[in-house]
Amino acid sequence: MTGYIQLTVLDLVLASGLLLAAALASLLLQLGLSRQILWAAVRMTAQLLLIGLLLKLIFAITAPWLTALVVVAMALLAGYEVRQRQANRLAGWWSYGLGASTMLLVGPLMTVLAVTAFVQPEPWYDPRYAIPMVGMILGNAMTGVSLGLDTLTSAMKRDVAAVEARLLLGGTRWEACRPIARKAMRSGMMPIINAMMATGVIALPGMMTGQILAGVDPEEAVRYQLLIMFMIAGATSLGVVLAVVGGTWRLTDERDRLRLDRLTEAKAD
Amino acid sequence: MPPPLRLSLRDLRSPVVTAPAMDVAAGECVALMGASGSGKSRLLRAIVDLDPNEGQVSLDGRTRKTVAAPDWRRAIAYVPAESGWWDEQVAPHFPDDGPSPSGLVALGLPETAGQWLVARLSTGERQRLALLRALANEPKVLLLDEPTSGLDSEATAKVELLLREELARGVSILFVTHDPAQADRLAQRRLRMADGVLQEETANEAAAS
Structure with a gap:
């Protein structure tokens, strides 16, 4: 270089x-x-x-198993971080499982897509590409998923009467929870939308700045930054939708009841 | 010929309430009484399957298990004491375009009530609109939790008149009340909850005399 x-x-x-x-x-x-x-x-x-x-x-x-191991470990840590950021947690295994499985799905999915379809390093599992990318993707998806789930659970708690009113009038669990789920998805997507708006005007992204400092042509660095932003936006929206739908599914049951008993308040730690 | 059996419970159990047996005939009105916290609302919630519970519940001979929960709740309407609202305006809470003008007038509300803002409704207005909203599904059973607690005597009389019309059409009503006079006016029978258990029947003085 x-x-x-x-x-x-x-x-x-x-x-x-x-x-x-x-x-x-x-x-x-x-x-x-x-x-x-x-x-x-x-x-x-x-x-x-x-x-x-x-x-x-x-x-x-540079072994495929090692790259995979690191990616999985990072996704699990991101899942743990999602749990830590919830004021109200799903009871039992779900408190960790929902965030972790979402991260485990979107992180590797987007990273594999990026290195096989777009960046194409040789070999494709080269950790020099995969690990920084999965880090950036997970970091952003984690913020979105945390916010989305937090909005979902707190709104469910606050609007019990409204949700139950819809159920009592013959609404299904999805009909009754739709306004809240929609709100939760919006709030989960807000940070990445704001980040895209601000990128290049108010903030120069860290990765792009790093590449420029390392001597990469700015135009080239911008292309990398755009790619990673698209990956992040894709991972965040997919993650937020999955987590909010999963959370709604868990907080209701097959008889179309609202199950707030499956929610526990996080102890201050 | 006695009126057909409409709602029937056997061994209803939830973590907080138990109802060994209850039968309500079509067009029958039953008052549910008992101290605050004795589980009256919990029993109504269990009947509409809003709280997890076990036991046999049937409507017109069909057991609850065979009916999807939304259909079940359309046929058995539960109107809680505190109603929930999800839209700013009144009209979107009703199927079609809003509350029926005839229903509004029957309960002493103006025909324009559909355009009202929910946040500005009084307790009594909420209560009457919640009742109309439930009636819009044309349920076969009404489970009412203190349906007139926030109303003056004039509005109470209007609600009771509307409920009598429903009874005459064959709708069954189970309602919670703390007012013995109201139980006498409306109900053929009284049931009592105590410590989460539905008690054996006691004769309604008015019906007996």
Whole structure:
């Protein structure tokens, strides 16, 4: 790659001086943040060094099973994160299962599509392409699915009387829940729609910026960014629809009843 | 010839209510009484299958299991004490274009009530509109949870008149009330709930005299 400038350890040490200045400022202004700033910096450094080593190892091996393993592990973690972000959780296995299975479906699906149909690295399972892509796809889909499910469960709880009124007048569970499900899908889709609006005007996306810094022609970087945004939008909309339909299905039953007993309030943790 | 059996319960059990047996004939009106929290509303919810429950429930000889839940609830209308609304306006809650003008007038409401905003309805208006909304499905059984609790005596009389017309058409009514006088006026029989259990029948004084 042309025009790529390597960073030395010394560069980083000097740059971290800015952080020390921030910690010092906090101390002087008595913000009580200096300890947190330093701890966060240490944690970040350790996490990134570790992931760097791990990725280097994974790239060196470049085996399909290893790529698959990492992708699945990331999807499961994203599923866990979806659960953590719910104020009201589905009872039992579902609290984790719905988010995790959604992530497990859309993450790998979109990534495989991207590397087999569009990017086409050699071999197609090259972790250098698959892993960053699945990361970006999962990260965004996760936000959408979390929001969609959270809206669904809180609206179901708030609008019990309205949903039951429709059921009592002979509506099916889908008819009765339609306005709420629609609202939940909209709120799940909002962040990605906003992101698409803002991209390139207010925010330069991280991946594109990274490619430009690495010496890639901006036009080329834009093409990659567009591809990944389409993948993200596809994964998010599919994920949101699946999760909201799945959640609605679980919160109602085959006799067209609303089953809020299948919802538990998340304990503060 | 006695009127045909309309609604029949046997061994109805949910986690919170039990009803060993109950039979209501076509055109019959039964008052359901009992202390607050004794499970009256829960029993009505169980009959329309809105809460999970087990047992034999049949309507005109058809068991509930063989009927899809939405069809079941169209035939047996439950009107809760607090009605739910999902649209801003009154009219969209009714099939077709809105409440029937004749129904509105019968309950002392203006014919324009369909255009009202739900948020601005009084308790009594909500109650009467919820009843009309349920009647629009032409149910065979009405399960009413304190149908006149928010109404003055004039509006109460209008609701009772409408219910009598339904009874005359063969509709059966099971209604919750805390007012013995209303039970006497409308019902042929009284049933009592206590601690979540539907009790054996007690004769209605008015019907007996």
